[in-house]
Amino acid sequence: MILEGLILSIFLFGLGCMTFLLRRNLILMFLGIELIINSANLAFVVFSANNNNYEGSLFVLFSIGIAAAEAAVGLAIFISAYRSFKSAYIDFFKILRF
Amino acid sequence: MVNVMMTSVLFYTFLILALIFGLFVALFRSPLYSLLSLLGLISSLSVLFYFYGATFLSFIQLIVYAGGILVLFLFVIMLLRLEPEERGGEHPAFKVLAPILFFAFSAAGVGILFLKKIEKPVEGYNLPIQEFAHKLFTNYGLPFEAITLLLLASAVGAFILAKRKI
Numbered sequence: 001m002i003l004e005g006l007i008l009s010i011f012l013f014g015l016g017c018m019t020f021l022l023r024r025n026l027i028l029m030f031l032g033i034e035l036i037i038n039s040a041n042l043a044f045v046v047f048s049a050n051n052n053n054y055e056g057s058l059f060v061l062f063s064i065g066i067a068a069a070e071a072a073v074g075l076a077i078f079i080s081a082y083r084s085f086k087s088a089y090i091d092f093f094k095i096l097r098f
Numbered sequence: 099m100v101n102v103m104m105t106s107v108l109f110y111t112f113l114i115l116a117l118i119f120g121l122f123v124a125l126f127r128s129p130l131y132s133l134l135s136l137l138g139l140i141s142s143l144s145v146l147f148y149f150y151g152a153t154f155l156s157f158i159q160l161i162v163y164a165g166g167i168l169v170l171f172l173f174v175i176m177l178l179r180l181e182p183e184e185r186g187g188e189h190p191a192f193k194v195l196a197p198i199l200f201f202a203f204s205a206a207g208v209g210i211l212f213l214k215k216i217e218k219p220v221e222g223y224n225l226p227i228q229e230f231a232h233k234l235f236t237n238y239g240l241p242f243e244a245i246t247l248l249l250l251a252s253a254v255g256a257f258i259l260a261k262r263k264i
Contacts, residue, residue, distance in 0.1 A: 004113055008116060023183060025183045027133075048152070058230065060155055061234070064159070067163070067167060078174065088178070
């Protein structure tokens with residue numbers, strides 16, 4: 001059970017990195033980041049179950065909080081950028097002010 | 099015996115489901131489909147958390163992640179009426195580099211796992227919620243308060259950023 005969980009976590013991390021590199025739509029890149037965060041959470045839970053130590057699970061709680069904060073700020077930046085550039089593609093975001 | 103086999107079957111079912119949903123997140127070009135696949139992935143992960151003994155986290159994953167964060171994404175996608183990404187727009191270097199990186203990373207990770215020989219099985223590990231909460235509010239009190247401040251700051255920041263004119 002330990003090994004399978006860790007292998008799944010590795011694959012999800014790789015898929016998240018691939019999504020982040022390949023996609024140009026900002027929302028899809030955010031989803032890749034969420035995938036990476038979830039793979040890290042899974043690894044935390046698996047190791048915490050393996051070592052019979054719940055401090056790893058505590059970190060998952062913090063990690064979910066940080067993911068929520070990241071999603072809120074990221075989506076706000078995305079909305080504001082979409083308003084000024086009228087596009088979701090990062091090719092157009094060449095300057096960081098408007 | 100039947101119970102153990104049942105648990106094992108369910109565990110592997112959700113493991114494979116999580117993998118398939120992860121692939122869908124990476125492969126779909128429409129933001130909406132990708133997001134719904136991420137929802138499936140998070141639900142499967144919550145079931146996996148349950149099997150690993152972290153019952154509390156499995157519910158938190160469903161309530162906060164699926165019910166909070168993903169719905170926020172869904173609102174934004176619906177609000178802006180985003181079209182699916184057209185094909186062939188990727189940077190040519192990334193198009194080659196990203197799959198190579200993915201396979202190299204996965205092969206290296208799985209190889210290291212098999213070399214390390216992690217074989218201690220899970221024996222009825224159960225997240226002790228009382229001790230968990232005690233630790234959260236004593237030893238990890240400062241990080242906890244820092245997270246609450248971060249969430250407040252991000253909520254105010256998001257409000258200011260998304261406003262048209264300050």
